[in-house]
Amino acid sequence: MKLNRAATNFLLDALALIVLVGVLWTRIVAFWIVPLPADGVAPVRLWGLNHRGWDLVNFWATMGFAVVVLVHLILHWTWISQFVHQRIKRMTRSKGVLDSGTQTVYGVGFMIAVFVVAGGLLAVAAVAAKPVP
Ligand code: HEM
Structure with missing residues (x-):
């Protein structure tokens, strides 16, 4: 299948939205659901990852979003x-x-x-x- 300009833009825009939701979701998970361990509070894990793990997933999702937005800007330059x-x-x-x-x-x-x-x-x-x- 050959992608024209509009289809390329659409796929990249859809990817940008998905990655943005991923960035927000992992940020909220790392902030509220698997928070930084505190004195007197039992440490929490979600699907095998602790706070540091979710923080890392959020970091790389953010870097991925930056790359997608950069490509988006280049396509609309x-x-x-x-x-x-x-x-x-x-x-x-x-x-x-x-x-x-x-x-x-x-x-x-x-x-x-x-x-x-x-x-x-x-x-x-x-x-x-x-x-x-
Ligand atoms: C989740 C992030 C984003 C999504 C889903 C998104 C989506 C879209 C869509 C659907 C369009 C029109 C269709 C197209 O030509 O691709 C568009 C156009 C555009 N976007 Fe984004 N965008 C995002 C982020 C950004 C950011 C962060 C910037 C600038 C810093 C930006 C700058 C532009 C520009 C300059 C256009 C062209 C304007 C036009 O044709 O009227 N976008 N974007």
């Missing part, structure tokens, strides 16, 4: 760049044309900026975290 371009053109009253090469350059530049900011904030967190005395 033309829509996003045309939208931003139209708005800028309207504000500046310019008549420029945005070809697909320029769109790709802006897209790659935008992704690099997002990763630099996110990576920079992670580096700040890693430096700021201190062992508890």
